Amino acid sequence: GENVEQHPSTLSVQEGDSAVIKCTYSDSASNYFPWYKQELGKRPQLIIDIRSNVGEKKDQRIAVTLNKTAKHFSLHITETQPEDSAVYFCAPERLTDSWGKFQFGAGTQVVVTP
Amino acid sequence: GAVVSQHPSWVICKSGTSVKIECRSLDFQATTMFWYRQFPKQSLMLMATSNEGSKATYEQGVEKDKFLINHASLTLSTLTVTSAHPEDSSFYICSARGYAFNIQYFGAGTRLSVL
Numbered sequence: 001g002e003n004v005e006q007h008p009s010t011l012s013v014q015e016g017d018s019a020v021i022k023c024t025y026s027d028s029a030s031n032y033f034p035w036y037k038q039e040l041g042k043r044p045q046l047i048i049d050i051r052s053n054v055g056e057k058k059d060q061r062i063a064v065t066l067n068k069t070a071k072h073f074s075l076h077i078t079e080t081q082p083e084d085s086a087v088y089f090c091a092p093e094r095l096t097d098s099w100g101k102f103q104f105g106a107g108t109q110v111v112v113t114p
Numbered sequence: 115g116a117v118v119s120q121h122p123s124w125v126i127c128k129s130g131t132s133v134k135i136e137c138r139s140l141d142f143q144a145t146t147m148f149w150y151r152q153f154p155k156q157s158l159m160l161m162a163t164s165n166e167g168s169k170a171t172y173e174q175g176v177e178k179d180k181f182l183i184n185h186a187s188l189t190l191s192t193l194t195v196t197s198a199h200p201e202d203s204s205f206y207i208c209s210a211r212g213y214a215f216n217i218q219y220f221g222a223g224t225r226l227s228v229l
Contacts, residue, residue: 032216043207043220044158051216089157093216101148102218104158 002027002094006105013080013112021108023090024072032093032100033066033073037086038107044089048075080112116142118210120221127198128229135193135224137208143188144210148218149181152205164191198228 003026013019023033031052036044050057050064050073057064063076073092077084087109091102117140127133137147146165150158162183164170170183180202182194191210195202205225209218 034217043222045220046217049217091158100216101160101163103160104150107157 002030002092002103004090004092004103004105006090006108008108009106010109011111013110015080015082015112015114017080019075019077019080019084019110019112021075021088021090021110022072023074023092023105025092025103026071027092027094028068028071030071030092030094033064034091034093034102035064035075036089036091036104038089039086047088077110080110082112082114085110085112116140116210116212116217116219118144118208118219118221120208120224122224123222124225124227126227126229129199130197133195133198133226135195135206135208135226137191137193137210137221139189139210139212139219142210142212144191145188145213146211147185147191148209148211149183149191149193150207150209152207152223154205158207161193195226198226200228202226203228 005024034049037047038044048064050066061078066073087107089107090105093100119138121136149161152158161176162170162172164183164185166185172178185191207223208221211218
């Protein structure tokens with residue numbers, strides 16, 4: 001099955017600095033790469049995603065980069081704010097049979113200090 | 115975005131009883147629904163994938179006789195935890211996806227406490 005590794009497990013940044021989280025996967029058949037943000041006791045929220053035909057995607061302060069050859073994708077948050085504090089998960093999708101399913105990384109606890 | 119409703123949000127039950135959790139897609143037809151389990155401060159673990167009209171596909175290590183999944187229609191999937199025990203206490207989250215898009219939309223989750 002898919003092996004997904006996410007680093008770092010915790011990340012503490014000063015407000016205004018940048019944060020980068022990396023996700024490595026093993027299945028070369030993966031073709032859709034989302035990042036989720038989960039606040040305590042809440043459902044995961046999709047914050048950005050990228051498909052395998054694109055190398056980079058940006059949405060305001062958030063960006064995702066994909067390196068399919070090396071089988072990793074990264075989440076970049078610039079100008080961090082206290083409300084960015086949460087747990088972030090990558091969950092590359094892989095196709096099995098005729099539909100896809102997601103395997104979540106272990107998560108990164110991001111703490112933004114004012 | 116699409117809306118997925120999950121009920122109940124919190125349930126407390128006695129050991130040995132069964133609990134049913136519902137997951138509904140409110141404004142789209144869900145061809146696939148996923149059921150996840152999440153322990154405190156841990157990641158989401160996929161339990162099973164449910165497609166309308168087909169039997170659910172369970173992940174390795176998940177007991178299908180204990181976690182019964184029924185995807186009865188294009189808008190409803192249910193997870194029944196049978197003969198629940200304290201070790202089944204966890205946060206259960208469903209998600210749904212529709213035709214022609216990768217994105218999965220999550221329900222709010224159900225916190226199950228088995229006494």
